Amino acid sequence: MSGIILKDLDVWFGQGANRVDAVKNANFAVPLGESFGLVGESGSGKSTILRAITGLAETWSGTIIIDGKTLGHKRDSEFYKTVQMVFQDPYASLHPRHTVDQVLSETLSLHGFDDIENRIDKLLLDVGLGPSFRFRYPHQLSGGQRQRVAIARALAPEPRILLLDEPTSALDVSVQAEILNLLTDLRAQRGLTFLMVSHDLSVVSHMCSRMAVMQNGYIVEILSVEDMRGQNASHPYTRHLLASSLGFTSSEAAQ
Amino acid sequence: MSQTDLAAPTQGTGWRAWLLSDTPTSRRHAKVASLYQSWLQFRGNPMAMFGLMILVALVLIAAFASFISPYDPFVQELGNRLQPPGAEGHILGTDSLGRDLLSRIIYGSRITLYIVTLVAIIAPLIGLFVGTVAGYAGGFLDVVLMRITDIFLAFPRLVLALAFVAALGAGIENAVLAISLTAWPPYARIARAETLTIRNSDYIHAVRLQGAGALRIITKHIWPLCISSLIIRVTLDMAGIILAAAGLGFLGLGAQPPSPEWGAMVSDGRKFILDHWWVATIPGLAIFIVSLAFNLLGDGLRDVLDPKESGE
Amino acid sequence: MSDPSQPNLLEVEDLWVRFPTRSGVFDAVRGISFSLGKERLGIVGESGSGKSMTGRAILRLIRKPGRVEAKRISLEGRDLMPLSEKEMRAVRGYQISMIMQDPKFSLNPVLKVGQQIMEAYQVHTKGSNAEARQKTLDMLEAVAIRDPERVFNAYPHEMSGGMGQRVMIAMMMIPDPKILIADEPTSALDVSVQTQVLDIMDKLVRERGMGLIFISHDLNLVASFCDRVLIMYGGRIVEVCDADKLHEAKHPYTRGLLNSLPQLDKPCDKLEVLKRDPAWRDEPSVSGVL
Secondary structure (H helix, E strand, O other): OEEEEEEEEEEEEOOHHHOEEEEEEEEEEEEOOOEEEEEEOOOOOHHHHHHHHHOOOOOEEEEEEEOOEEOOOOOOHHHHHHEEEEOOOOOOOOOOOOOHHHHHHHHHHHOOOOOHHHHHHHHHHHOOOOHHHOOOOHHHOOHHHHHHHHHHHHHOOOOOEEEEEOOOOOOOHHHHHHHHHHHHHHHHHHOOEEEEEEOOHHHHHHHOOEEEEEEOOEEEEEEEHHHHHOOOOOOHHHHHHHHHHOOOOOHHHHO | OOHHHHOOHHHOOOHHHHHHOOOOOOHHHHHHHHHHHHHHHHHOOHHHHHHHHHHHHHHHHHHOHHHHOOOOOOOOOHHHOOOOOOEOOEOOOEOOOOOEHHHHHHHHHHHHHHHHHHHHHHHHHHHHHHHHHHHHHOHHHHHHHHHHHHHHHHOOHHHHHHHHHHHHOOOHHHHHHHHHHHHHHHHHHHHHHHHHHHHOOHHHHHHHOOOOOHHHHHHHHHHHHHHHHHHHHHHHHHHHHHHHHHHHHHOOOOOOOOOOOHHHHHHHHHHHOOOOOHHHHHHHHHHHHHHHHHHHHHHHHHHHHOOOOOOO | OOOOOOOOOEEEEEEEEEEEEOOEEEEEEEEEEEEEOOOEEEEEOOOOOOHHHHHHHHOOOOOOOOEEEOOEEEEOOEEOOOOOHHHHHHHEOOOEEEEOOOHHHHOOOOOOHHHHHHHHHHHHOOOOHHHHHHHHHHHHHHOOOOOHHHHHOOOHHHOOHHHHHHHHHHHHHOOOOOEEEEEOOOOOOOHHHHHHHHHHHHHHHHHHOOEEEEEEOOHHHHHHHOOEEEEEEOOEEEEEEEHHHHHHOOOHHHHHHHHOOOEOOEOOOOOOOOOOOOHHHHOOOOOEOO
16 A cells, blocks of 8 residues: 555746756655655755645646545645644744644644644653643744654644654754654654655665655655665765765875 | 753742743743743833833823813913913913913823824734735735735825825814825735745744645734734834824814814914914924834834844 | 974963853853864864854854953964954954855855955955956865856855855955864755865865864764864863764763764664763863863
8 A cells, every 4th residue: 555656746836937847757656654765965856745745836747646545736634634744944843923732732623623632732742742841932942842843743633644854954963863763653653654855864764764866856766775775876876975975085085 | 052051040939930931831821921021121121111101101191181181171261371381370381272281282192092093003904914915815916905005105195194184074083094094005015025934934834734724824823923023113103103193183184173182283383383482392292202202112122022123 | 183293273271152141141162272283173062062152252253242251262372362353353364264154144145256255365465456366266266166257257146055155265265364163164065065165175274284173063074074073062072082083982972972873884773862961061171272
C-alpha cells in the first residue's frame, strides 16, 4: 500500500517569460510506514515538492496520489487529517501572539474534535513538553520547545503522513538530536509515514531508509541509505554531495 | 541563554511574581502577564507616561465637567465680556459674549473626546477591513479596493472633508463622518502591506494546512497582528484628527454655536486676536496640549507594540 | 601551524560582555582569555554560548546597552581597550576585519560591488582611483571570481549567496588586515559552495600569514578547517584542543555535542542526547593562551 505516489510532477511559479520551473518530472513512491528523504541544495526544488503535495504551491501538473486517493487542485479537510507538515523555522511557524494553548485548541476544533482539554495535555506530553508549557507564548519558548509545539500541532489531527521540511536546520546540534529522537519515537508509536526534506545528508541518512537526491528541479538519483552510507552512489552529483558533507579538505591537501 | 543569570533573586513573591511569570498557568494568567509586561515597558518611557497622564486627565475632566466647571458654559454675561485671564472669578477670562472660557474649555473636552473616539474607531476599522481583505485576497479584488483607496488618497484631506460636510450638512456627527471617510485610506494601505508579509509566513501556511478558511485566517490571525501598527498610527494621527475637527469647526462646518467646540472657539476669537489674544489662544493651547499628548502616547506605544520600528 | 617562537597577534585577557536587563545584569561572555597566533583558531559553541559576542567584543561592536570589559585586548602588543571610538575605527577593517554570516546585510544595496571594495581600500591606503581599481580586480580574482570586470559593475542583489560571501571576503581582505574574524561565514551557503569559500579563506590566510578567528556551530567543519579550537559554553571556554584532536575531546560537553551529531558512517537507532550539567557553567574558564 502506497502512502505517497508522485507521477510526472511538474511545479512552476509565475507564468510566461517569468515562469520558473521549480520541480521537473518528479516520480517516486513512498509506501505507508516508510521514511523517505529528499536531499539537495537550496533551489533544488525539494521543499517545493512538499508545498505541491500540501496545496501551498498551486501551479502543478502530473499526478499526486495520497493514501490511495488522487489529489485535485483543491484539498479537502479529509486530506488535512491524513497529511500534516512541520516547517523549517520554528521561529516563523508559530503565530507570535498566540499561546501554545490557542494554537493547539484552534487546530483541534478545526478538525472537529471534542474533548479538547484532555487532548491538548496529551499532545504536549507526547512531544515531551509538560502541561506547564500550555499557556506560554512563543517568545517564552526556546527553539527546540517551539519545534516541539509545531510537531504537536501537526500531530493533533492524527495524520498518517508527516511532511518534514528541514525540521532541525534552525536548531543547535544537541537540540537537533532531541527533535530527531522525538520524531523517531513518534513514528514508531504511531506508524507514521515520513517525507523528510533536508540539505544535511547525515540527518536524512539517520532518519530515512531511502532518499531522492535533487538538483535543479530534477531527481537525479533515488538510493537506499545503505548505498548512501557505503558511498555506492552512481550519479556524480550525489558523490559530490557525499564528499562535501564529510567536512572540509583543503584543495591543496587534496592534490 | 542562561536562565540562571536572568532570573534575578530580587523579584520577590506574590502578585508581582505572578504577573512576571514566564510559566503562566491559565489562559487568563497568560493574557494578564503579557499585558503587565507591556505595561512595564510602557511605564519606562517617561514622555509616553506624561502623554498618558494628560489624556487620563482629559477623560476625567470630560466626565466630571459639570462638577468642576465654575460657570455654565452657555450663560452669557454681556457686561463682563472679553475679560483677560486672571480677571476676578474668571481664571482664563471670558469671550466676546461674556462666557467663562475655562468652563467652555472644560465642556469642550467632551466634544473633542467624542469626535476623537468616534473617528478613532470608524476610520481604522474601515481601513483594517479593506486592507486585509485586499491583501489576503489579492488579484482582482485587491486591484479594485486599492484603486478606490488611491482615489480617496488623491484629495487633500481637509478639502475632501469639506466636500463631505457640505453635502451632508454642518454638524458634529457629519464632521465625524467626513473626517472618518477621509482618514481611512492610509490605514488600509498599512493593513494591506502588513497582510502581504503575514500572508506568506509559515504560521499562516500552518493554519491553512489545518483547513482554516480565509475569514478565520483574516480575523483571527491577521487582524491581531495588524491592529498594533494601526493603533500606533491612529494615536500619531490623533493630533491631525483633532486639528481637522477644529478646522471644520473654525470654518463653521463642524460644531455649531453655541457649542463650546475648541476649533469653533478659536474661530470665534479670531475677530479679537489683536486686542484680546486669549480668546483664540486658550482653546488653541488646549488643542495643542491634547495633540501633543496623543503624539507622545503614540511614540510610547510604538516602542511597546512594535519594537522593530522604534529604531533602537 | 602555530609557532610558539612567534609573538601572538592578539591576546585577550579576562574578557566580559555584559548586558543590563530588567532583572539584573546578563553576562554573555564571562571572563575568557585566549591568544591568536598566525593560525586558524576556531570558536565553537551552541547559540547563546557567547561565541559571536566574543568576536564582536574584540572589535567593540557590541550594541548599547551592552558593555565590553577586559583586562587587556592587545593587538601585537598594543592594548585596544583604552582606545577611543575614533581610534577603534582605524583598527576595524584596517588591522582586524570581520566577515558576517549573511553578505546581504553587510553590503550596501545601492552601490556597485566594485565601488564598495575600492572604498574599503582607499579609506585606509591613499591610493589613486586607477590603482584602487586594479587592486580591487586583483582581489576579486584572488577570491576565485571568474569574471572580475562583470562582478565589479554588479549590484549586491545580482549575486548569489556564495558570490556575495566571496565579495565580502575580498572587501575585508583588501586593506591587508592582520586578523580576520569570520562569524559563521558559510552557514548560509550550500555545502558545495561552502567548500569553495573555505578554500579561498584558507589560501588567503596561509599566503598572507594572517590570523583567523573562525566562529561556527559546526564541529565537523571546525575540526577539519582550523588548527586550534576553543569550545565555549555559557560564556566561558570549557575546553581548548588541537582541531585534529577535537574528536578525542575530554570535556563531557564537547563529547556530548560530538555524540549528538548523526553520522553517515555510523548508523544508530537513537542519537545520544546531551545532558547538561549545571556545574559546567560554574567551572572556571579554560585559558586559550598559547
